[in-house]
Amino acid sequence: MVSLNHYLVLSGVLFAIGTAGVFLRRNLITVLLSVEIMLNAVNLMFVAVGRYRGTVDGQIITFFVMTVAAAEAAVGLALVIALFRHRETLVPDAFTSLKW
Amino acid sequence: MLLLIPLLPFLGFVVNACLGRRLPKAISGAVACLAIIGAFAVSLSVAWPILMAGADAHPVEQTVFMWLPSGELQVPFKLRVDQLASLMILVVTGIGSLIHIYSVGYMHEERDSEYARYFSYLNLFAAFMLVLVLGASFPVMFVGWEGVGLCSYLLIGFWFHKPSAADAGKKAFVVNRVGDFGFILGMLLIFTTFGTLDFQEVAAAAAARASEGAAMGVMTIATLLLFLGATGKSAQIPLHIWLPDAMEGPTPVSALIHAATMVTAGVYMIGRNAVLFEHAPLTLSVVAGIGVATAFMAGTIGLVQNDIKRVLAYSTVSQLGYMFVAMGVGAFSAGIFHLYTHAFFKALLFLGSGAVIHALAGEQDIRYMGGLKKYLPITYWTFMIGALAIAGIPALSGFFSKDEILYRAFVGTPYHRGSAIVWGIGVVTSLLTAIYMFRLVFLTFHGERRAAPAAAHGHGDHAAHAGHGGSGHDPHHGEPHEAPPSMAVPLIVLAIGSMVAGYVGVPQAIGGRNWIEHFLEPSFEAHSTAGETAVAEPGATAILVAEPAQETPHEPADESTELTLMLVSSGVAVGGILIASFFWLRRSDAAARLAGQFGAAYRILLNKYYIDEIYNAAIVQPLKQLSTAGLWKGVDVGMIDGIVNGVGAIVRSLSGTLRQLQTGSIRTYAASLFFGAVVVVGWYLWT
Numbered sequence: 001m002v003s004l005n006h007y008l009v010l011s012g013v014l015f016a017i018g019t020a021g022v023f024l025r026r027n028l029i030t031v032l033l034s035v036e037i038m039l040n041a042v043n044l045m046f047v048a049v050g051r052y053r054g055t056v057d058g059q060i061i062t063f064f065v066m067t068v069a070a071a072e073a074a075v076g077l078a079l080v081i082a083l084f085r086h087r088e089t090l091v092p093d094a095f096t097s098l099k100w
Numbered sequence: 101m102l103l104l105i106p107l108l109p110f111l112g113f114v115v116n117a118c119l120g121r122r123l124p125k126a127i128s129g130a131v132a133c134l135a136i137i138g139a140f141a142v143s144l145s146v147a148w149p150i151l152m153a154g155a156d157a158h159p160v161e162q163t164v165f166m167w168l169p170s171g172e173l174q175v176p177f178k179l180r181v182d183q184l185a186s187l188m189i190l191v192v193t194g195i196g197s198l199i200h201i202y203s204v205g206y207m208h209e210e211r212d213s214e215y216a217r218y219f220s221y222l223n224l225f226a227a228f229m230l231v232l233v234l235g236a237s238f239p240v241m242f243v244g245w246e247g248v249g250l251c252s253y254l255l256i257g258f259w260f261h262k263p264s265a266a267d268a269g270k271k272a273f274v275v276n277r278v279g280d281f282g283f284i285l286g287m288l289l290i291f292t293t294f295g296t297l298d299f300q301e302v303a304a305a306a307a308a309r310a311s312e313g314a315a316m317g318v319m320t321i322a323t324l325l326l327f328l329g330a331t332g333k334s335a336q337i338p339l340h341i342w343l344p345d346a347m348e349g350p351t352p353v354s355a356l357i358h359a360a361t362m363v364t365a366g367v368y369m370i371g372r373n374a375v376l377f378e379h380a381p382l383t384l385s386v387v388a389g390i391g392v393a394t395a396f397m398a399g400t401i402g403l404v405q406n407d408i409k410r411v412l413a414y415s416t417v418s419q420l421g422y423m424f425v426a427m428g429v430g431a432f433s434a435g436i437f438h439l440y441t442h443a444f445f446k447a448l449l450f451l452g453s454g455a456v457i458h459a460l461a462g463e464q465d466i467r468y469m470g471g472l473k474k475y476l477p478i479t480y481w482t483f484m485i486g487a488l489a490i491a492g493i494p495a496l497s498g499f500f501s502k503d504e505i506l507y508r509a510f511v512g513t514p515y516h517r518g519s520a521i522v523w524g525i526g527v528v529t530s531l532l533t534a535i536y537m538f539r540l541v542f543l544t545f546h547g548e549r550r551a552a553p554a555a556a557h558g559h560g561d562h563a564a565h566a567g568h569g570g571s572g573h574d575p576h577h578g579e580p581h582e583a584p585p586s587m588a589v590p591l592i593v594l595a596i597g598s599m600v601a602g603y604v605g606v607p608q609a610i611g612g613r614n615w616i617e618h619f620l621e622p623s624f625e626a627h628s629t630a631g632e633t634a635v636a637e638p639g640a641t642a643i644l645v646a647e648p649a650q651e652t653p654h655e656p657a658d659e660s661t662e663l664t665l666m667l668v669s670s671g672v673a674v675g676g677i678l679i680a681s682f683f684w685l686r687r688s689d690a691a692a693r694l695a696g697q698f699g700a701a702y703r704i705l706l707n708k709y710y711i712d713e714i715y716n717a718a719i720v721q722p723l724k725q726l727s728t729a730g731l732w733k734g735v736d737v738g739m740i741d742g743i744v745n746g747v748g749a750i751v752r753s754l755s756g757t758l759r760q761l762q763t764g765s766i767r768t769y770a771a772s773l774f775f776g777a778v779v780v781v782g783w784y785l786w787t
Contacts, residue, residue, distance in 0.1 A: 022770055092766050099764030 007048030014041035028083065028090040032076045039069045101146060102162040102179040105189060106230035108139040109196075112223035120216025128212070129204045132219035136200045136226050140193035147186035155618050157183060159300075161236065168239065175297060180236035184371055184436060184623035187616075188233040191443045192361050196226045198590035199356040202451050205586035206352050206458060218258060218350065225251035229361050233368065238287045238297040241369070245283065245333065248362045249276045255357060256349040268345035275342040279332015286325030290376075293318050300627050303375035307626035311379045323376055323383040327390075330366025334420045336394045341712055343417055347409040351454030354409060359416045359450050360443040367423040367439050374432045374624035378515045388428025388509070388516070392525045395421025397709065399532035403539070404695070404705045407464050408453045411540050415490065416446055418529060422505050425522060430515030431508030433620040437605045438501035440616075444601045445489040445498055448594035449537075452483035455587055456544060459580035466540060471549035475580040478588050480545045482595040487541050489598040491534035492673040494666075497602030502530060503669055504605060504614075507662050523665075527672055534676020542684040609662040 014037055021034025043062045050058020084090055112135025116128050123131075150157040159182035168175040181189065200222060207218055225248060232244025249272075257269030291297055294305040312320050330336070335343035346358045357363070370377055370387065377383055395418045402414035419442050426435030457464055459476055473480045489496040492503070506526050512518030583591065604619075606612020683691040695702040704710065763769075 019774060023767060023774075095766065096764030099762045 004048055004052045008045060011041045011045040011048065014038075014044065026091050026093075028080045028092055029077075031092060032073065032080065035076075036069060036073065039065060101142065102160065102181060102234060103164055104142045105139050105146070105179075105193070105234065106227045108142065109135045109223040109226035109230065111135060113220045113227060116216045116220035116223065120220055121213045123212070123216055125208065125212055125215045128216040128219055132223050133197070133200045133204065135223050136193060136197045139226065139230065140190075140197045143186075143189040143193045146181055147190055150181065150183060150186040151619075154615075155183070155622050157622075159185075172295065173291070173297075175237055175239050177240055178236040178298070179231075179234040179240070180299075181234060182623050183620050184368070185233050187436065187440060187620070188368060189230060191440055192226065192229050192233060195360045195443050195447050195594075196229075196356060198593055199352045199360075199447065199451070202355075202454070202587050202590040203350075203352040205584045206454055207350065218255075221251055221254045221258070222353070222356070225255065225357060225362070229365075232365055236298060236300070238290065238299070238302075241372070242283065242287065245329075245365060245369075246280065248357070248365065249273065249280070249333070252276075252346070252357050252362055255353040256346045258349055258353070262348070265348040268342075268348040272342040272346050275339050276332045279329045279339055282325040282328025282332070284329075286322045286329065289318065289322040289325060293322065299372055302373070303626040306376045306379050309379060311381060314382055316382065317380070319376060320380040320382045323373070323380040324386065326369065326373065326376075327366075327383060327387055330369055330424075331390065332366075333369075334363050334366030334424070335417050336366070336390050336420065336424060337397065340394060340398065340417050341715065344410050344413040344708070347407070347413050351409065351450060351457060354413070355447045355450030355454065358413065359446040363416060363420060364423070364439045364443070367420065367427060367435055370424075370427045371432050371436050371620075371624065375626045377427070378430060378624075381516060384428050384430060384516045386428070388425050388519075388522055391421045391424025391426075391428050392509075392522050392529075393421070394418070395425065395529045396525050396532070399529045399536065400705055401708050402536040403532060404702060406467050408456065408466050408469070408540065408544065409450070409464060411466070411536055412446070412449055412453055415449075415533065415536065418533060419446065419490070421529070422502060422526065425509055425526060426505040428516065429509050429518065429522070430513035431505065432624045433617040434501065434504040434508050436620055437616050438505055441489070441497035441501040441598075441601050444594055444597040445486045445496075448482060448486035448591065448598050449490065451587070451591055451594065452479050452486060455479040455583040455591065456483075458583060458587070466543040468550050469544045470547045471545070472580060473545040476545075476582050478591060479583060482591040483545070484541060485595040485598055487537040489602075491537050491676060492530055492669055493677075494670050495599075497598050497600070499670070499673075500602035500605050500607065503662075503666050504607060504617075506530070506669055507607070507665050510665055511658065511661060527669055530669055531672045531676045531679075534673045535680045538677045538680030539684050542680060546685055547688070607662060607666075609659040609666070 018034045018036075018038030018041060021037065022031050025031055025034060043065050046058040046062045046065070048058070050056065050062075080090065083095060087094055112132050115131050115135075116123070120128050146160060150160070159180050161178060161180045164177040164179065166174075167177040200219070203218065203222065207215055210218065228244045228247025228251060230244070232241055232248060235241035235244055253269045253273040256272050257266045259265045260269070287297065290302055294302050296302060296305065306319060309319065328339075332339045343358060343363065347354055349358070377387070398414045398417035398421060402411050402418060405411045405414060419438070423435045423438050423442070426432070426438060455476065456469065456472060456479060459472070459479070460469065463469065485496070489498040492499045506523055508518070509526055510518045510520065510523040582588070603612075605614050605616040607614055683694070707713070
């Protein structure tokens with residue numbers, strides 16, 4: 001029997017993997033993918049908790065998150081392409097000119 | 101009707117101030133003269149019934165409009181003419197008219213616009229002076245009081261392109277502010293004490309109170325503050341320093357403002373509030389003390405000054421001191437009497453000196469005059485009459501008024517006891533008066549003609565009469581010329597005035613009836629009409645003290661005292677003239693030798709007791725130091741700028757550190773976001 005805890009643990013693990021990916025990977029596309037993983041970890045948790053509580057709220061908000069994630073991916077990838085055209089690299093540390 | 105009196109000169113001012121630039125001299129001069137002569141005619145028609153009715157006359161009042169309706173403070177713009185004011189408006193407009201006419205001749209070399217500016221100021225002065233005299237309450241008087249101060253400033257600095265004139269104007273204005281500060285405080289104290297500012301009501305309320313004796317009561321403080329105002333306006337110690345410098349102005353201005361009218365405003369103000377001052381014997385003593393000290397000090401300075409106008413200025417200060425002595429011993433009518441006679445002979449002397457200066461193309465130093473008698477006969481004889489009058493030669497006007505003051509100072513009045521010391525100093529001063537006046541006469545008109553050394557020409561002092569020095573068509577070098585008719589006529593009229601003006605106050609001791617004293621008496625008493633509203637203090641003795649003795653009975657002993665005193669002062673006057681004639685007519689080297697022998701004393705007198713220097717060292721310089729080192733460099737630059745700049749510097753250095761946090765690296769931002777979220781969530785989870 002798969003209990004709520006299993007879902008939550010899985011969700012937490014996925015979120016941790018995503019976070020680690022954001023921090024550690026040196027490619028902006030991979031960073032974006034990691035952000036998607038984090039979002040989906042949260043989605044999983046919403047759905048699991050929603051089912052546990054017997055409401056549809058979790059599923060509804062998941063749809064919102066997915067919509068936003070799609071938009072974010074579109075904008076994010078467009079930015080990545082623009083950045084690559086500009087600097088010929090996708091290492092996030094190369095883009096530090098937006099500072100004091 | 102009363103309003104017309106100040107309004108006419110004011111209209112003259114408006115016309116000349118607005119259109120003066122475009123008007124030729126003849127018209128702007130005529131407008132100004134007609135305005136003041138019109139005011140004189142109206143004054144005469146107002147004052148005539150009062151003069152005829154004498155002491156029984158009722159004051160004439162006119163409320164022009166409600167000026168300051170504000171809760172308890174109700175100040176109507178009210179004008180009032182009583183006996184005192186009727187005399188004053190006649191003096192102001194009468195002598196003012198003569199001086200306006202004189203100015204037409206004296207100022208004729210100014211440019212058209214300057215000429216109109218001069219006359220507009222002169223008219224404005226007359227208007228304010230008349231408001232001062234006619235005002236029925238303190239605030240209305242104060243309007244005139246400040247207004248004449250303003251006009252005095254404008255006229256002293258009339259030749260403002262000359263730094264000394266501009267400075268003298270500033271000095272007069274600033275010194276007067278010190279006095280005005282006292283006047284305002286006194287006015288406020290009177291309002292809070294009596295709840296009214298109308299002179300009659302204040303007098304009635306004061307009369308209902310007990311005399312304060314030697315105590316520092318509220319009336320004593322109020323009158324002392326008012327007297328501070330009077331010292332400023334009337335050039336008494338310690339605020340006398342502005343008047344001699346005020347001689348930088350045109351000479352007719354010196355005659356009108358700084359001799360005949362404005363400077364007597366302080367005396368007039370004390371006369372106006374006589375009842376109040378009677379109830380503060382301490383103030384009266386202070387007034388008499390300051391008056392006699394000023395009279396003596398100014399007289400000694402007058403002995404050694406070399407500028408013709410400065411000698412007259414110190415003589416004015418000295419004579420004003422006499423008036424304050426009279427006020428201080430409670431002989432108010434004697435003080436006003438001297439004010440009135442002084443206006444004639446001092447205006448005459450100033451106008452005469454103006455004629456001399458005019459004749460000599462701006463020369464003011466009596467060392468470079470001499471022998472002018474044959475060139476300027478009219479000026480000489482009128483000046484002589486003025487000098488005799490001020491010296492106190494019997495039968496001329498100054499004799500009667502000065503003797504009245506000295507007599508009162510000796511025997512005392514119901515309000516103040518007499519003092520032989522005050523009388524003694526007064527007599528010495530009258531000796532000094534005779535000496536310095538005749539020194540002036542002898543050095544100016546007698547002896548050989550002494551030309552100024554070539555180097556002295558073009559020196560600042562001598563360019564005083566700027567119109568003369570500057571204009572190319574200068575007909576004045578060479579022979580001095582007699583004054584034109586517009587200047588000579590006022591001289592003659594004033595000379596006649598100086599001879600006969602005193603006959604309104606011939607003392608009883610020599611068969612007169614001292615008309616002026618009885619005439620003025622009602623002005624120095626509280627009026628019963630307003631008196632009924634005032635609450636009488638408990639204790640009948642209080643009221644007894646407050647009631648002025650109606651008539652001082654003339655005992656035979658009194659009369660013999662008066663006759664003796666009269667003989668003494670006449671002898672002193674003649675003696676002074678003889679001393680002057682010895683030093684400056686017969687043995688002209690004796691004066692120089694004497695000055696050499698008493699070098700230290702001579703220098704002290706020549707430098708006016710170093711009072712300007714003392715004020716400079718004791719007040720001006722410390723103030724300047726405090727302002728520069730303390731307030732400017734310390735407080736403003738140090739503290740205020742320091743705080744403002746310090747706040748800026750702190751923010752700047754703080755933000756310099758903090759902005760290092762903005763690295764531009766996305767991953768740093770993401771990390772701080774993450775750990776921030778962990779901390780916040782952790783906080784909620786673990787607590």
